[in-house]
Amino acid sequence: MAELAREAGITVRTVRFYRERGLIPPPRREGRVAWYDDHHLARLRTIAALLERGHTLSGIADLAAVFESGRDVGEVLGLGEPTEETPVRLSPEELADRFEGEVTSENLAAALELGHLATDGDEIVHISRRLLDVSAALVRQGVPLAAVLETGRRVQAHTEALADLFTEVFGAHAADIDPAVLRPLAKSVVEAEFSIALDRRPRPDRRPAASAER
Template sequence: MEELAAAAGIPVRTLRFYRERKLIPPPRREGRIAWYNHHHLARLRTIAALLERGHTLTGIADLADTFDSGRDVGELLSLGEVTEETPVRLTPEQLADYFEGEVTPENLASAMALGYLAIDGDEVVHVSRRLLDVSAALVREGIPLAEVMAAGLAVREHADVLAQIFIDLVTTHDADPQRLRPLAKSVVEAELSMALDRHLRKT
């Protein structure tokens, strides 16, 4: 357990908590020895990626159960998970179909470092169906995947700043946090649309 926690970069107590919540499968046991393998490490990295994208542990537990049982992740939409992003599970061949000729070891490493992809057993988990589809569309427009991911990182940094602006606004004025997401999205989408118009007129 200590070796697995160190490889995943998490405290042992966190790993124990994940085990108790059944977020990772039990280890293989030989007498008093518990053996973990690369599948357990991949699951922990998937959990880290999902947490970074805004999923709750309860939602991740539901997703893990759905993936393991072979059910459609769309079934989870009725559970009220806070995040709007739905992870998608792919075979390596399906991922290659999305990004024909762009699924290189370098791009895979970058996507995993960004938290977009995680490996779970023989499959790949992308943390957001929407980001997967948009990224594939940009690549089809002729933009290299490496540049798409670099742009995604820049957008993430700005998105974090924008999110904090709205969270501070709601906190300062004791507003209803449940109303934050749609209102913040509307403001950002409107401002981005107008900014694109301004910049496109200059070209």
């Protein structure tokens, strides 16, 4: 424990406190000797980074509990064939930087449930760089991350239905055609119909509310 504390730049008392709070996992024991490894050191450095970003110890404990209960990256990325999406590896502090003030245990749990995030040791893996970048952009525009994730949940249900529809149609009428040809055609149909649907809707009124002052 003394060696771990020295490497992390904190006191033994702090390490013991973190262990008692469940912020770091127990050490591996051999007789009376407790062994800590790089995983413990990485966790301590993450705790320090999150504290610097304004997270509380209680909040970090909640994040750690959700993180450790998440699905393994092999389980998430192993579903289905390889796709056009590029996974992104992030440390917990890098994720916090992308969504400043929005990385809560509730939001993390929602993203894990959606299958957007997975765990890989001390890292977090987002399954799609495009989804990650768009989500961060929406949050920067003022949309709460919770609303982005709820919208993602609803969109996911509709897109699963669309994927089933095109799979059924292609299976019945184009089973001998290369999927590499059919996939962009299906995407073009969805993108065009979605664009038309947006055009039919009025734009949100962004005019400031009238002042009540006289």
